[in-house]
Amino acid sequence: MNTAKPRYQQLKDLIIGRISSGELSPNDRVPSENELVELMSVSRMTANRALRELNDEGYVERIAGRGTFVSDFRSQSHLLEVHNIADEIAQRGHSHASKVLRQSLQHARGEVARALHVEQGTEVFHLLLVHFENGAPIQLEDRHVVAGFAPECLEQDFESVTPSAYLTSVAPLQEAEQVVRATLPNAAVRKHLNFEEGEASLVVIRRTWSAGRPVTFARLHHPGSRYELTGHYTPPGTPRSTSADVVQLEKLRQ
């Protein structure tokens, strides 16, 4: 069965590899067609096809007369990274900071117990954090975690590693569900996120599963005037859409 991959595909794999490994960063220059001809001993048309398809798939951007550059859109394509607001902010070249408001063991009640599929009164961890982008509050994270999945939860320093990053390391993501709502924030949310008068809140409610059971239930509030969710869809048939159709958070331009 081992028919060798076509050479244009080998070129694509090579470049994708350098991008995922970090050897090539967003906006870095990718070898030109003629350089690939020399380096890889292929014809220019083969190099052209490889780079053109990488362009079509969003990995790189090509500018006639200038060159080929790594696009900054694809780099954070993993679903797990989408869950991590610190990476998201870092990818925009901004600085992330967070402040832990609460980190405690509680008894699950009502909506939380139902969402996590545990009995009323079961012990769960409760985390409350504010995330800042360039100093401005951008997300209020109100999260409950099933105790069994993360027994060390109270000892973690969530100002250096976000709860999302910590949880995906201790409980591999199997499935995720999210709900997006627009609401008027209550007083606490307004205060923590410095809402303007009458500003709406974009709320993402996310549940994740690992090993077939719910792990965490998070309510993520964002200021409506400074945050939006963007999604991209390419119908079946378009090559390599695995990451393109993931919904990811992106800050409003301006």
Next chain:
Amino acid sequence: MNTAKPRYQQLKDLIIGRISSGELSPNDRVPSENELVELMSVSRMTANRALRELNDEGYVERIAGRGTFVSDFRSQSHLLEVHNIADEIAQRGHSHASKVLRQSLQHARGEVARALHVEQGTEVFHLLLVHFENGAPIQLEDRHVVAGFAPECLEQDFESVTPSAYLTSVAPLQEAEQVVRATLPNAAVRKHLNFEEGEASLVVIRRTWSAGRPVTFARLHHPGSRYELTGHYTPPGTPRSTSADVVQLEKLRQ
């Protein structure tokens, strides 16, 4: 500015045209590369590129040794349903109705012209509708359509066939982008959707492409207290996910 389109693009447009017009039906055979060489006086590599890209974009399916065939677009139905609020409501077992508030030819300005990639002042269709679920207003649809894609737009009865359904029938969906925001509605939106005092609005802004060009730009406003977006992820590795990772509109339970 009128530089002629590249020939491979002309070939693609020709075949896409025959498909949209119905001249070519699903599973029909598309002219082979060598036939296109004869008919269109191009080289085989040019014909190859046109057909290969149509294959990548899902318009046709190519089988080595047999030929090229029009694919049936059933696979896109998931997405089409997502775009069509009438189907969405019907799926919940509720009744859908809509009222056309505006159906006119306008000159694209500002944001609309930029979103549709047309010159300022280009003529576009403007549609404004309210959709009702069981008699309650549930979506205000504010849509602009590039005139070339749907010349019959003014004659359509959008109270019996939604704009979304009509558009996907005349311009096969190639790509979609959507942005979700939470805002405070202006007076017009409040009035048409019967907003309560201080209620937030969940806005979905969606652009779709066909044949490589933007087709339509829609702003869909929903009452924040009665609407939410739900999404579901399964990480790569689990069965093929075309429909699972599409964000779909769903009404709040309860």
Next chain:
DNA sequence: GTCCCAAAGTTGTATATACAGGCTAGTACA
């Protein structure tokens, strides 16, 4: 110094050619 233009490098497209491999129908042969 400033402006203009040419050169070099880049992508974008188009063509001619070649060979490999899949599929099918029809023919030759047992």
Next chain:
DNA sequence: TGTACTAGCCTGTATATACAACTTTGGGAC
């Protein structure tokens, strides 16, 4: 009759070549 094989068409890939258009850079004319 039935089987095997081959000819012919199809797609898939790879190469060499050519020209066009765009961008940057540097050098020469003024």
